[in-house]
Amino acid sequence: MKDEQVDDFLQKASRVAHEVDPALLKRVADSIHSSLRPVRPLPPTWVLTGGLVLICAAVALAGAARTGFYGFEKLSVLERGLILATLGLLAWVAAREFVSELIPGSRRRFSAGALLAMASVALLGMFALLFHNYRTEHFISAGIACLLTGLLVSIPAASLSWLLLRRGFAVNSVSAGLVGGALAGLSGVTMLELHCVNFQALHVLVWHTAVVPVSAAAGALVGRALRGS
């Protein structure tokens, strides 16, 4: 049997006329009539994406300005360029996917899980390329301090991002929360790269990178909690 024959069967079977009760249609029309007023469509995707990236950059800069740009000052020009370019690119991709999550019927390039995996692998690759000091002094205590600082920065980034996209509608709130959390986590990582002077490879690889998946997981939990609302 060929695909064309299967297609013929499906075409013929799907051509059955389907009527909806006119009373139901009238009821639906009446139910929206009283609240029918002009609405302003959401801005284009690139505007919202740009807004999200600016919010994340501003929050990271504000966090680093408060704690000091010590890490950034110790980095070479090449390291600064590579780190900022990678984080900027990842933030743009995550912001674009976050916008898609909040507009029904949008084109999707990655699933939420694939985006999180891609961001984590890209950060690990970049840090492994740049940092080669494998000493592990104060690994846990310094690491937890950095993780908490990164997460603290991601909270305002997530809140402001949600504020920008508050008119959106998530068809899958868990997935939207995960992507939004990952984006906010990238803001936290950016702040850490500007501030943290601990360039031990394992510290940066484990604790700085961890901000993104932990923040994404928190975002998914928030999305799950808000699912019914």
Next chain:
Amino acid sequence: MARYQAGDFAAATALIDRVSPQLQRFFLAKVGSRADADDLLQDTWLRIHRVRHTYRPGEPVLPWFYAIARRVRIDHYRRASRTTGRERRLEDMPSVAATPLREEGEGDDLETLLAPLSESQREVIRMMKVAGMSLEEVARATSCSVGSVKQKVHRAYKNLREKMSAMGLEKGPSGGLP
């Protein structure tokens, strides 16, 4: 749709009349009961109305409708499973999964044809054949990549070819079904 967003009631009514049959058929395929499908259709329109500003003129409209309808359907299942506590997936129900191809006039032949497929394959085929959506539009409606939709369609056709061959339907549409 743009006129509906601008507050034009005639446009809203025309849209409701035009899209509702497709959406109701989409729900009927899953819930089985006409009353439930009617409830879901009403819920969907209320949701559509509330978030109508999220549609952007120039974008394909059907994926936007179906993405919202899918969300309403999922919420319905979640509520139902919370209240009954023992919801079973439709595809797991032996009465549906093992339904043989029906004779002419016995009901919805498309659903009978699609019965051997998995739910995700059925959904994709329904959107393409009933709603006439393209691969790109189905991908948008289901929040998947186009590649993933293509793969589902390919597998669905493979399954259908095997089932139809096994049932001796190679002679063409006039051979058995309507």
